[in-house]
Amino acid sequence: MSNLQLLRQRIESKTAVVGIYGLGYVGLPLALRFAEVGLKVIGFDIDAAKVSKLNAGQSYIERITPNLIQQARARGFEATDDFSRTTEADALIICVPTPLDRHREPDLSFIVNTVEALLPHAREGQLLSLESTTWPGTTEEVLAPRLRARGLEPGQNCALVFSPEREDPGNPHYGTKDIPKVIGGTTPTCLALGQALYQHAIQTMVPVSSTRAAEMTKLLENIHRSVNIGLVNEMKIVADKMGINIHEVIDxxxxxxxxxxxxxxxxxxxxxxxxxxxxxxxxxxxxxxxxxxxxxxxxxxxxxxxxxxxxxxxxxxxxxxxxxxxxxxxxxxxxxxxxxxxxxxxxxxxxxxxxxxxxxxxxxxxxxxxxxxxxxxxxxxxxxxxxxxxxxxxxxxxxxxxxxxxxxxxxxxxxxxxxxxxxxxxxxxxxxxxx
Structure with missing residues (x-):
């Protein structure tokens, strides 16, 4: 049995271990959801204070109660800042920030630093998923070459996918499990393995043809909102000058x-x-x-x-x-x-x-x-x-x-x-x- 066949078997039997890298507003809810459905989860974060709080059953995000952390802990969830434990995980999911630098250009340092920290401990037969929002081509151009430099070829002895986060903090109607999950794979085998993993935790999967298509999907969603909010903000300024209540107009x-x-x-x-x-x-x-x-x-x-x-x-x-x-x-x-x-x-x-x-x-x-x-x-x-x-x-x-x-x-x-x-x-x- 090949490494990827064994990975598929572990995912389907729910004996796979999930590693979540970045335990913030995206990573922590996802970790709790995987724990909720019965998978063993290891949460990785460079912030030792976060790690200590989670392992003590405490929360640092208002909408995530300590009770939810304690329930996950009882199911085997643990947090660590020891990236050498990457070898224990079958799925490696990266949920780190992608800010802008001072010139308003992409800053991928959190992604790159995370990948560089886990790669020395990566092994054949693992699935790597990037959830951080980024420019189309990041998975192929930034992650895949680093895997190949370690002798890990997506679709042959490892899997590589991009599946953008879609968290909406404060929305009482849509939690992690309810929001359809877009996913693209480097190869069809990668896509199939990624879907098999995520469908344990997410109700609806939305596969697309490539990681680039998945990356572009996330950007379109947010640019759609940015453009429309920009329009209505400009309309507000015009209406204000004219003595018109823009909220009345919108309604x-x-x-x-x-x-x-x-x-x-x-x-x-x-x-x-x-x-x-x-x-x-x-x-x-x-x-x-x-x-x-x-x-x-x-x-x-x-x-x-x-x-x-x-x-x-x-x-x-x-x-x-x-x-x-x-x-x-x-x-x-x-x-x-x-x-x-x-x-x-x-x-x-x-x-x-x-x-x-x-x-x-x-x-x-x-x-x-x-x-x-x-x-x-x-x-x-x-x-x-x-x-x-x-x-x-x-x-x-x-x-x-x-x-x-x-x-x-x-x-x-x-x-x-x-x-x-x-x-x-x-x-x-x-x-x-x-x-």
Missing amino acids: AAATKPFGFVPYKPGPGLGGHCIPIDPYYLTWKAREYGVNTRFIELAGDINHHMPNWVAGKVADALNDRGKAVKGSRILVLGLAYKKNIDDTRESPAVEIMDLLQGKGAEVAYSDPHVPTFPRKRDYAFDLQSEPLTPDNIARFDCLVLATDHDAFDYALLQRHARVIVDTRGRLAAASNTVAA
Whole structure:
């Protein structure tokens, strides 16, 4: 029996060991799902603090309760920062970040570093799956050559697939198991093995012809959202200049039963996908002589929105005889979208930075983020402010950046001097300014 036949047998019998590399917002839910369906899971992460918490049955992601971690531990899940244990796993699934560098170009260092760390311990008969969003060709051009340099040939003595993550934190209707799984293989054998593995944990598989097609699928999904959000954000600016409520317009347009999909404007884009992924395609497209003007324009509009909000704050204060410099400003909501604790690429953080740069004294309140998290480009030594009547009233301006359901909006409007509402959440009032 060949190595790949043995791998197929282990996958089908659910005796295969799954290794998940990167235990963040994508990797940890996936690890818990594989453990839930009865597969042995080893979680790998370079953050020793995360590893210790998980092995102690604790969680560092709000929506994942300690009880879920403890249930997985009882089923054999364990976390480690020892990459030599790669040899124990039959499937190696990479779920690490793919950010942009300072020039807004792809940074694959997390992928490359992970692959380089596990390869010395890789063996024949393993399946390697990349889930990190990236440019079309990454699996073939970055991962496959490194496997071959170790004597591992996809489709012959190992398997290589790309299957993009599709997590939607905070969505109560679609968990890991419910979201259809796109997957492409380096060879038909690789694809078949990848499907056999994932179908244990995911209800619906969506096979495509190649890893490049799977990589492009993920980018299209997120670029679709980026372009449409860019459009509605630009419409918001135009409507504001004309004295029109863009949210009323969107709601009215959404009554059309065909040909229109409502998107909501906001203070900019956040999260690990939509602000970043379009630039992975624009960068790769240049290799083919294509200038992706439409995609880049949407990105520029969305990227500018925190500046637009900062300008609206300055106008709101000016109308009340105040300058930004020296004003006390409270940003409501630090997470990039409502009802979650994820602050990655959050426009709220950039708004805070812009206002502080203009001399304001900034603070924030977020029931999901009690302490300002460590970030690469921003440093605020802050705790979430309590929203009591007296505390609300002491700020010169409130900025609603993320419209968490936990906020008491009536309380905010009663006691705030002025609120700049970037989400269209608040009722019209004399102390409320749309932005």
